[in-house]
Amino acid sequence: MKSRLLLLAALTILAPPAAAAPVAAPHIEAELIGENTAWLPGSTQWVALRLAPEPGWHTYWRNPGDSGLATSLEWTLPEGFAAGEILWPYPSRESLGELTNYGYDRETLHLVPIEVPAKLEVSATLHAKAKWLVCKDICIPGEAPLELTLPVAAIVTTDSAAATRFTEARARLPRAEALAGTFAVAGQELRLEIGDDALAEAQAAEFFPFDNNLVNHGALQRVSLEPGRVRFAQAQSAYFAAMPPFVEGVLVVRGAETKAYTVRALPGEVTTVAAPPMVIPPAAPVSPREAPGLLLVLGFALLGGLILNLMPCVFPVLAIKAVSVLESRRGDPAAERAHALAYTGGVVASCVAAAAMLLAVRSGGEALGWGFQLQSPVFVAFLAYLLLALGLSLSGVVQFGTQLMGVGQGLTEKNGYLGSFFTGVLAVVVASPCTAPFMGVALGTALTAPPLVALLVFATLGLGLALPFLMLGFFPALGKRLPRPGAWMETFKQAMAFPLYFTVAWLLWVLGRQSGIDAVGLALCGLVLASLALWLWGGAARGRSRAALAALATLASLGLLAHPVIRAPAATAKVAEIGQEPWSAARVAELRAQGRVVFVNFTADWCITCKANEKVALGSDKVRAAFAARKVAWLVADWTSADPAITEALAHYGRNGVPLYLLYPPGGGDAVVLPQLLTPDIVLDQLASLPQGD
């Protein structure tokens, strides 16, 4: 026996390296290769199907995705041999138009374990019929009978040429022991969560399911990655049948090196993944240590806040404050400083509070953006109440200083520090529709930064908004440049009521677009009741029951806000302007596939900047004619009411609010992002600079 094995060993050394020649098929080369130069009786050895497609062509993974076909092997083996299943290296995504496949666009070894019997003759030949589908834009199925003949030996050595290939192939195999995960199917999507130390250094992660019918392969895979934990969410497949008992697949983790793991997930609770890709990540999250970057961001935030003072929705509120400043000019400087600080405190505190809320809700997985509060019809109606009340106060129906803001303060009328503080809060609340032009990018960036930095940015923003009054408080000399107080002040104050009434009218229009005419009717009744309450409170009527009636009217007016009609979405769909159609990512892809230039207007009815741009720039005859001439497809993404898909798209461009204007060039390529303040010339120039499509 021993001598026989020695003889075999000798034969092996003398025998030429045995490998069948590769088979050339259209656009691909196929070959069966062995890791060792000989069969070792009674062992498990590795062979591989090597598929080498031409550049641009690819073959398929075990789950091929939207189309395609997994490669397969049919073995014909000598007696005693047994072949295992293919060990699949992790695939890559091959996107072909609107479809997504999982496969290999390079030479790939499909490793198969072979059990070699204990008793063997001099040599043995394995036969296998390999079947594959090789695709570029078209597909060619192929098959080839392959064989591998190796001598039998007592000592086996590794084929040096094959060794490198097998080592490389093993590096692309998912680790066999499965990571545990949790999955959920909810909201028409598959969610998956995996927590493991393997993810500690991960910079990117991707999940490939084994089952073909789980997810819509072409849909965006949203990923939330943090040290040691990853969450995925992806739209479920149209062929999703029933909740599976478990979900298996491959997790590819990219960090210093790329590693793949098998994952086995069991049903459980998984939160969705919110607005995904901040595509600006190269600019890296701002960290406190990166002082210059942070200072620049803070500088912009300060400037943005300063400019907010001039916004149409903020100005009337400031008018109230201006009047009170003028009136208190003869007061002592210390009190003026205290008022300025109280006002600044109100502004900064409410900015920080809004940011904290936004961050908290976002970390809970909700997709929100700046201005989200205006997506709530109840909030819009409440804001209308508030502004009407302020207007009536300016008109002289009621004096607020003592009645509301100064309650319990025991301070003099209009000079209560609490009053100043709340004026600051109010300024932030009414400023929210006007945050767009200078804050869109800053807010988007801020929210990708660590929370502390984000809060700092928001605080600076508030500081900018409060700055003019802060200056006035601390440098009374500036105040001397203001006109002398006098009877004109009452007139000015009353005149300032009218911008507020106009704002109320606009808010009602927004409400109408959100919830329909019934909601507007209800809100109008509420406004009348609120006016009644204020009139009673203002002392115009006499009698003991005055306070009770006023309270009743207030309650009734606020009670109307709780009516479901206010929250109901508008019954009729919005009528798009001729030549415009609603936005969807799919529609963009479709129109681009037709070679059209695509323009997307991300807008909302409550966004004044948006409306101004639409009127002045987009609505101009020049722009419309130019759009028509280039057959530009005009899509409108309306964010008036909450829409996660739009929030996601905004986040994609690092934005947190509207407006956002995108112009997609014909024939592919990234979209051009237009400025947030448009003129007809800006639009025309951008359009002219696009390449001429076919």
Added chain:
Amino acid sequence: MRTLVTTLAAVLFAGAASAAPQLNQPAPAFKLAGSDGKQHSLADYKGKYVVLEWTNHECPFVKKHYAGNMQMLQKDLTRKGAVWLSIVSSAPGKQGAVDAAKATELTLARGAAPTVVLLDPNGEAGRAYEAKTTPHMYIVAPDGKLIYMGGIDSIPSSDAADIPKATQYVQVALTEAMAGKPVTNASTRPYGCSVKY
């Protein structure tokens, strides 16, 4: 609050939020030019079972079934009263794109028996149904609702030798529906070449 949340997009192509075709819901409407030169809309065939077959005559998976299986199905099911619409969603210049004359020529040459071949060069009908592969099959019931979507049969391969071993999903589904039974496998995995939009 988490210290750092980095979000990444694995794919740039955003998910289609548009209404995907759904079983037991009204099938998406379409109006397309036929190989007979007339316009055909799904509504024209209300009251009948309609089989929709996405096709591309140059695709190997289509060729596999046009070795005889598809023609046999077309003849069998139309004889039982169903309408068979073969739809070509290949964009002009791409694989499988045909005009009316070429479509008729192919039908004759292959001995095929669809009710009519519909031309969808813009891919509108294909996208409305989210047709992904050729073949990709749908069945619409007389009330206009979608009762089957998916593959032509149960063995995803390009080898005609597999056909006799496979479950003929379309034939089984239509036979069940016509007998007033619920469709056992109403949603199956489509396989084949990608539709050349």
